[in-house]
Amino acid sequence: MKTWVVANQKGGVGKTTVAVTLGGWLVDKGKRVLLVDMDPQCSLSAYFGFEPDRIEASVYDLFTHPDRDPSEVVVASNIDGIDVLPATPAMATLDRQLGQRQGQGLVLSRALRQLAEGYSHALVDCSPSLGVLMVNALAAADRVLVPTQTEYMALKGLERMLRTLTxxxxxxxxxxxxxxxxxxxxxxxxxxxxxxxELRQQHGDELWREVIPVDTQFREASRNGLPLPQHLPQSRGAQAFRQLLSELLAAEAAGHDEEAA
Structure with a gap:
C-alpha cells in the first residue's frame, strides 16, 4: 500500500477535495482505497455522511488506546472500494493530552502497516495545524500532495508547509x-x-504543470456524498484530477522501476 498525504498549513485550499477525488478515480481503476481523516474538523468524514459526534471509534482511539486493532476503527463508505478511518473533534485535544510522550509520531504508520494488505493506496487528509496529527501523517507518507489555492494569501501557507517538509x-x-x-x-x-x-517562478520543480479549475460540480458532488468521478466524471474538475492521478501513478511506477534497478 502506498500512502499519499494531502497537507497544507492553511485551511480552505481543497485538501479534502483532493483526497476524495483522487480516491474516486483510484476506485474507478479497480483499486481499493483507504481515506484517513486526520483533521479534527472532520470534513472528510462528514463528506461521506458520518456524523463526528456519533462515530463509535475514530483516529482518536488509535492514539489513546495503542493496542486497538485499527481494522475495528475502519468504516465502509457508500462507495464500493472506499473505506474511511474517520475523525472526531476530540482529536484536537491530542497535542495537549500527549505532550512530549515518546513514540507518538508513528501511531498512524503502525496502524497503516496493519491495514496495508487490504488496500492499494491510503490517502490522508491532514489538519492545517502543525502538531502530532500532521507529524504522524508525514511520518507515514510515501508522497506529499500540497494543494495550494491560486490566490496570494494561500502562497504564505505554502511557504510554511514547505519549511515543515524541509x-x-x-x-x-x-x-x-x-x-x-x-x-x-x-x-x-x-x-x-x-x-x-508566481508559483511557477518560485516552485517550478515541485509544481504540477496543470491546474485544478474552479468547478461548481465539486460542491454538487459533496452535497450528494459522492466523489466527483462517481458524480459527474466528464466534468472539468473530474477530468483535471484524472490527469493528475495518471501522472502520480506513472511517477509511482517509475519509482518502482528505479528501486528494482
Missing part, C-alpha cells in the same frame, strides 16, 4: 517526494493568473 526531510534517509497542486484556478481573474505565475 524539517521532516532532515530526519529521513531519503527525501519525501512532494507535489504542489494549484487548485481553484479561475483563468478569468487576474489574481488567479498572477498567483499561478
Amino acid at each position: 524539517m521532516i526531510n532532515r530526519s529521513r534517509s531519503t527525501r519525501l517526494p512532494c507535489l504542489i497542486i494549484p487548485t481553484m484556478f479561475d483563468r478569468r481573474t487576474r489574481a488567479s493568473v498572477g498567483a499561478l505565475e
Whole structure:
C-alpha cells in the first residue's frame, strides 16, 4: 500500500477535495482505497455522511488506546472500494493530552502497516495545524500532495508547509517526494493568473504543470456524498484530477522501476 498525504498549513485550499477525488478515480481503476481523516474538523468524514459526534471509534482511539486493532476503527463508505478511518473533534485535544510522550509520531504508520494488505493506496487528509496529527501523517507518507489555492494569501501557507517538509526531510534517509497542486484556478481573474505565475517562478520543480479549475460540480458532488468521478466524471474538475492521478501513478511506477534497478 502506498500512502499519499494531502497537507497544507492553511485551511480552505481543497485538501479534502483532493483526497476524495483522487480516491474516486483510484476506485474507478479497480483499486481499493483507504481515506484517513486526520483533521479534527472532520470534513472528510462528514463528506461521506458520518456524523463526528456519533462515530463509535475514530483516529482518536488509535492514539489513546495503542493496542486497538485499527481494522475495528475502519468504516465502509457508500462507495464500493472506499473505506474511511474517520475523525472526531476530540482529536484536537491530542497535542495537549500527549505532550512530549515518546513514540507518538508513528501511531498512524503502525496502524497503516496493519491495514496495508487490504488496500492499494491510503490517502490522508491532514489538519492545517502543525502538531502530532500532521507529524504522524508525514511520518507515514510515501508522497506529499500540497494543494495550494491560486490566490496570494494561500502562497504564505505554502511557504510554511514547505519549511515543515524541509524539517521532516532532515530526519529521513531519503527525501519525501512532494507535489504542489494549484487548485481553484479561475483563468478569468487576474489574481488567479498572477498567483499561478508566481508559483511557477518560485516552485517550478515541485509544481504540477496543470491546474485544478474552479468547478461548481465539486460542491454538487459533496452535497450528494459522492466523489466527483462517481458524480459527474466528464466534468472539468473530474477530468483535471484524472490527469493528475495518471501522472502520480506513472511517477509511482517509475519509482518502482528505479528501486528494482
